[in-house]
Amino acid sequence: AGMAAMGVASADQFRSLYAPIAPPQSIDLGKAELGKKLFFDPRLSKSGFISCNSCHNLSRGGSDNLSTSIGDKWQQGPINSPTVLNSSLNLAQFWDGRAADLKEQAGGPIANPAEMAFSHTLAIDVLESIPAYVREFKLVFKKDKIDIDQVTEAIAEFEKTLVTPNSRFDQWLLGKTDALTKDELAGYRLFNESGCVACHNGPNLGGNSFQKMGVVEPYKGNMPDGRAAVTGKDADRFNFKVPTLRNVELTYPYFHDGAANTLTEAVDIMGRLQLGKRFTKEENDQIVAFLKTLTGDQPQFMLPILPPSSDQTPRPKPFN
Amino acid sequence: AGMAAMGVASADQFRSLYAPIAPPQSIDLGKAELGKKLFFDPRLSKSGFISCNSCHNLSRGGSDNLSTSIGDKWQQGPINSPTVLNSSLNLAQFWDGRAADLKEQAGGPIANPAEMAFSHTLAIDVLESIPAYVREFKLVFKKDKIDIDQVTEAIAEFEKTLVTPNSRFDQWLLGKTDALTKDELAGYRLFNESGCVACHNGPNLGGNSFQKMGVVEPYKGNMPDGRAAVTGKDADRFNFKVPTLRNVELTYPYFHDGAANTLTEAVDIMGRLQLGKRFTKEENDQIVAFLKTLTGDQPQFMLPILPPSSDQTPRPKPFN
Ligand code: HEC
Ligand code: HEC
Ligand code: HEC
Ligand code: HEC
Ligand SMILES: [Ca+2]
Ligand SMILES: [Ca+2]
Ligand SMILES: [Ca+2]
Ligand SMILES: [Mg+2]
Known part of the structure; x- marks a missing residue:
């Protein structure tokens, strides 16, 4: 009283x-749009089934709402998936802070055998085989070849937009x-x-x-x-x-x-x-x-439409 | 020549x-919006990890681009996942036509042990425990209780919007x-x-x-x-x-x-x-x-934001 x-x-x-x-500042919108596609693209995983959004579901506050995550071949992860919302504001990434920033972090899960179980080389091979990605990377990074650095930079730029003001x-x-x-x-x-x-x-x-x-x-x-x-x-x-x-x-x-x-x-x-x-x-x-009262406006955006694979794209390997 | x-x-x-x-006609927009949420909601599966959109990815032409699908516990499905795009125009659903229409179809995967591995009763229990869903179902269906019929009707209404004109x-x-x-x-x-x-x-x-x-x-x-x-x-x-x-x-x-x-x-x-x-x-x-030349305009919509579970919501069981 x-x-x-x-x-x-x-x-x-x-x-x-x-x-x-x-609200996010000095966003490179081309990079962020590309990063959004990559964030939703299961072709960055060996199985072709798991994307960043599988474990950091942006329909669900940027996490998977599981105790510990489900990775490649339904492997049980060791730790709870933290939200990607507002993670750009954190002093470091991961529970133990082992990644300095979002760009460094984004390389991890693609090659983690218990998560997306792919390799950076294989992921780049896939992206290089998709004509619309080749064009979009070229437009955004002005380089002839796609490399993992561009991939993680684009994803990190998208993640910078994932803030939730107005709680x-x-x-x-x-x-x-x-x-x-x-x-x-x-x-x-x-x-x-x-x-x-x-x-x-x-x-x-x-x-x-x-x-x-x-x-x-x-x-x-x-x-x-x-x-x-x-x-x-x-x-x-x-x-x-x-x-x-x-x-x-x-x-x-x-x-x-x-x-x-x-x-x-x-x-x-x-x-x-x-x-x-x-x-x-x-x-x-x-x-x-x-x-x-700390729930803010969730990032609102159109579901990204991913460019189709080409005949040259290496196919996913979900079961071997 | x-x-x-x-x-x-x-x-x-x-x-x-x-x-x-x-373009789709006589759509009940309230129903379709609710159906969109359900289509994206992994809580309709036992694991809390698999939604309709996992196998009918609307970022990817409404299918999963796998030979056969990955279901609960990474089970390998028996058959290729057909697109949900324009499926409202089909004379029946499934490769063998065993479902007469979209509403009948939508009940299948939730209870299929190799897909979402849940049961209709458990799915309804989950939905009934989520206050924002309870309100939205009541608004749309004007009934006191959620039932599976409403769930499949809402999903089917959303699927009716998934047409691709303008190829x-x-x-x-x-x-x-x-x-x-x-x-x-x-x-x-x-x-x-x-x-x-x-x-x-x-x-x-x-x-x-x-x-x-x-x-x-x-x-x-x-x-x-x-x-x-x-x-x-x-x-x-x-x-x-x-x-x-x-x-x-x-x-x-x-x-x-x-x-x-x-x-x-x-x-x-x-x-x-x-x-x-x-x-x-x-x-x-x-x-x-x-x-x-048959690729049409893909359905464009905001990524749905799902209402959070409550303390009463039964938790997903991904690993048992
Ligand atoms: C001494 C530092 C410290 C204090 C004081 C503290 N916290 Fe925490 N809090 C943490 C740490 C560290 C974690 C993560 C622990 C873990 O996951 O093992 C955490 C986790 C949490 C979580 C879970 C967040 C999540 O997403 O998993 C909540 C909620 C929370 N704290 C609320 C509170 C409240 C309320 C208080 C006061 C009653 C409080 N904390 C006091 C350090 C602290
Ligand atoms: C299989 C599940 C899974 C996938 C796929 C996954 N993550 Fe994670 N993510 C996790 C888990 C679990 C952690 C916590 C790991 C730790 O702290 O040791 C994490 C941590 C993070 C963090 C750190 C957040 C913080 O505040 O510490 C970011 C950012 C992140 N992931 C982004 C991504 C991106 C980008 C991708 C795709 C390239 C991705 N994740 C793919 C499960 C996943
Ligand atoms: C007698 C009927 C019939 C004729 C004629 C026919 N198709 Fe088909 N088509 C089918 C059936 C049935 C399937 C599905 C077969 C299956 O999956 O086992 C199919 C599948 C396809 C597919 C694969 C679609 C998918 O999503 O998997 C393509 C592409 C296709 N047909 C193109 C053609 C072309 C091009 C021709 C003419 C050269 C043709 N079809 C002639 C009945 C026919
Ligand atoms: C684990 C993968 C998986 C999940 C989850 C899944 N589906 Fe399917 N879906 C399939 C497969 C595989 C088929 C083909 C089955 C068959 O024909 O026997 C199919 C068939 C369909 C068809 C028939 C399309 C046609 O033209 O015949 C529709 C519509 C559909 N699913 C909608 C849904 C909805 C709605 C949900 C969620 C309530 C859902 N699916 C969940 C894999 C899945
Ligand atoms: Ca958590
Ligand atoms: Ca196919
Ligand atoms: Ca019919
Ligand atoms: Mg009824």
Whole structure:
């Protein structure tokens, strides 16, 4: 009651720790359009069945909503697929940050035997055999030959467009004082005052640091080394890139192993493991209500139409 | 040379055996929009990974461009996935015509253990647990409960919109005399005068009769019973619904077993097996050139954004 009476002053001390998602800037539209096609093209996989969009489904908040992904030949992946939405705002890519940026990241899955199971050479052979792609690459990159660098650059440029501005939280940050309900504002205060903001801050409410999973209490789920696998430092064990909370309503299940099915569960676990706090049901509900205000406008675009293979295109090999 | 001199008179005797693809009529847009979401929603499958669009990829001419499809757990399907483009114009659905229409067809794959591996009851449970779907079904169907009938009706309504007007052949049929090149017109004449038109006619250049595969010579590939499985008649063995040739440039590989990788191969086989004709390389090229004029405008629409699951939504079971 006291909380409601106070409201949340626009001068609150936490507000400056956040920022609204800005629309993408200085996008090379030709590159991004080409990258969109590549993002949706299953011919970048050995089977001809799996595209980036299979695991980062842009109809579903940019992830696959599975605990761990399905890769080539239905292999069960080791880790939960993070959203590609707003991933351009992250300090690095992957849970352990092993890719510096989107361009570096995009080379990974094509050649990963458990994901698209192809090779860069084979992917280029396929693209080079498709006349409309040859023309489009030439138009965009002004080179005679397609190479993997162009492929990852185009995909990364498309991914830069995948931001989600205009969430109700952003509207509120930008001055629409009635954009959040009383319960959502209460959740916002709890999020700040309990200490969630220490790790989940900035425009992405996360994505800008590596933090230990299980600060106060150890995590009971599957536990890879995390950041330590990259740095080799013992202090980085069980550290992960803090996931963005943007669109978190859409990116269930939660955590690196996808073990938490609901936001209620994830918030409860975060409270206990990271902060030593047990939220009441009402508090948990309010935090969840706040997190749902972080769903922004989803990228809206026409389903890309892919150019057909030619008689020379190497055929997919789904079953061998 | 003689052929080119004659041109193709607009009064040619074959012209009336074809018809341009018309834009879809009397579409219930609410139903079709809902059906579009369902068509793209992997939650209609047990795994949460496979949607109608996985095997009828609307970025790729409405099929998967695999010899035979990949279903639940990477099962290899028995038969080539036909395009859903213009399938509303077909006299019946499936290679053997075992579904009378699109609505009847759409119930099949959801419950097919080798495709989406779900059940209608489980699919309805999932949909009923998603508040935005519950509202949208209520708005469209004005019923209190979602049922499978509504699901298949909505999907079928969406599929009715998946027509591809405005191919160059249709422009030519509609009077644009220079819409086809000399070689394409030569291919058109060969298509008519060799007898292809006997089976591939009407607006869909096919889709309106069942015909034997291997009239003159038997087909050497995998050979299911075809239409006989439906009618029980021996005379219908190896009969298949004649596939549409609309967008055939996009729907490689060809035939019920997807054994022909190129149009060149498919045309050669058709000539020999159905008509006892061996086309020269030039003739084959001309027929292929004609077939490529049948690529129409692909359906253009925004990638649908799917409503998120709720805490009550049963979770997908990809690995058990
Ligand atoms: C088979 C499933 C699968 C496919 C296919 C796939 N990804 Fe991923 N993606 C994942 C998983 C799982 C991770 C997390 C891996 C990790 O952190 O170790 C990931 C991580 C990412 C990230 C990092 C996001 C972040 O914030 O850390 C980006 C970006 C990304 N993928 C883009 C792509 C692109 C582009 C493609 C296609 C070229 C692609 N993915 C194909 C499953 C997949
Ligand atoms: C000490 C740093 C830290 C604090 C404090 C913290 N988090 Fe996290 N948060 C993380 C890390 C790291 C992860 C990823 C853990 C993993 O997946 O193993 C995470 C994951 C999450 C997730 C799941 C996101 C996803 O997409 O999987 C949610 C939701 C979340 N945090 C909310 C909160 C809330 C609410 C609070 C406060 C109660 C909070 N966090 C406090 C670091 C922190
Ligand atoms: C795992 C792959 C797969 C999935 C998933 C799938 N289909 Fe199919 N579809 C096929 C195959 C293969 C056939 C041909 C089967 C046959 O003829 O016996 C087919 C046939 C069809 C046809 C008949 C077209 C014609 O002209 O005969 C339509 C229409 C269709 N599917 C629509 C759908 C819809 C709608 C869904 C989702 C509810 C769906 N399919 C899911 C593979 C799939
Ligand atoms: C007697 C009927 C008949 C005649 C004549 C005929 N076809 Fe066919 N056509 C079919 C049937 C039936 C199929 C499907 C066969 C199968 O998949 O087993 C087919 C398949 C095709 C396909 C593959 C389509 C796909 O999507 O898989 C092409 C291309 C084709 N025909 C072109 C031609 C051409 C060109 C001619 C003339 C040279 C011709 N057809 C003559 C009945 C006929
Ligand atoms: Ca997740
Ligand atoms: Ca019918
Ligand atoms: Ca085909
Ligand atoms: Mg009913």
